[in-house]
Amino acid sequence: MAKNFVRFQYKNQVDWGLIVNEEVLPLHIGDITTKNLLVGLQKKRIKTPTNIQSQKRISKNKITILSPITAPCQIICQGANYTKHSLEAGLNPKSKTYNLFFTKSDVSITTAIGDVIRPKYVELLDYEIELGIVFGKEINSTLHLDSYKPEEYIAALFIANDISARDIQLPQLQWYKGKSYRTFFPAGPILSVLEPNDFEKIPLLELNLTVNGQLRQSAKATQMVYPPKETIAELSEFAKIQVGDILLTGTPSGCALKAPGKLKQIFASFLPEHKKWKVFIEGQKKRNEYLQPGDEIKANIRTSDGKLDLGEQILQVKQGS
Template structure:
């Protein structure tokens, strides 16, 4: 069974802990990076004595992001069929795996605040399954022969917060998705055991805003599953231990592309006018995040054998 780890602060000190019976067993490793923790676990430098009585209650600690900077954050776009449609793309013509990057400055805790920058009005949410690499990739992998389980060390919940009025009109995906607090990660770093890998395709992703369901899907609905994506990624990227891959979001985001007729009409407008019309239309959508909105997100199997915890976020105005 996968082991659940958290990175936390207790009495001004940062440590990693093993979650057991709703309590935290401090590992007394100090503030290690995600990479160093995974390496130590692989080399069995950390002994997990679950019989220790020196545990902490979750409510007595501050849970931090289990993904630490510096790290490479690679993302997949439009990787669920219905989200491809709501993004305005034609699934029949999108015959490619869309990759982009996000700054590690965006990393933040899974239980805390998401800050909407003062100049942003179209703030969106995107629940995603996050993969943490546990092995370096410095050459192309053969999709027919390599085993993705050799490279996937852990899983976590990611929320790819996006400023749509920056990302799309300015064609700035990196900028529009990388403001501080735009990547809540965790709370759990679920380090997988061999028997856990088949469960990845059985995970259920759910996100609510103010108690109302917005996104709900299963991970097996990905257009490009992890094995295929990692193999393609290996062709043009060098991956280090501790780097992460966000595997795309399901449908249900606040963003919804204009209909075909509106897109045809907009194509005759000057570029700046086209985006003015787009932003005006998006502002009518009540789904975009507002200050004081509460976002909750979970990723788990229906039987609870693999559970990545729960994110609880509050939107605040910057």
């Protein structure tokens, strides 16, 4: 069964701990990187106590949860990896016959229990719940889809929120910039380190996100167009992966972003580029789904039986100065 870890602060000290019910069992390893935690566990330099009941634990309400994903790391993302999200983003799933990759800066990493800061020049702030994968083994050569085993490379799972400034990302064609401002990558709260029998549960994971208590996104991991095994094999053709690097597997439908209708798109195609995007932004500003200061975002990913549970994110949107 997967072991759930958190990175936390307690009495001005940062440590990693194993979650035991509603308590945390400190590992007393200090503020090491995600990579070093995974390597230490693999090589058994970091050991989780066998007699958990006899160990001193800390209540979760006495600690400050930090991101279980640490910089530096490479953050590789999949775009439009759920069919319905492709449609709402204005893409034709029948024409999109490729796996869309982009990257995100590790400057954007932040805690899962905390604040998302909307930059003062951003008006179209959007949310994207995603299943995050942490690599536990280097990839230096091409993996063959039919023969490689993904469990050799996937070390852990976590909840990710790919916060996006749509009025930067789309009009400026700046995916990296529009998705990389500070606090635009809430990660965690849990780093769920998998055991061999856990991999068959990944397709059973259910993703849910609410804004102010209203369900906005809900899907199952089986709905991915390109599942992790296929994606990692393709990624190996053009990327070098280090232990601790991240793959975000795409978001389901329900984002604030919604592409204009076909007639509006045809009309906009006759406009100069700057006017086209001005019309787009004005149209999107009429949508109430975009995040506003004071909004609360909650997200969870788990199987229906609770045997694989990545915890819950609780985020408050605040206005940047």
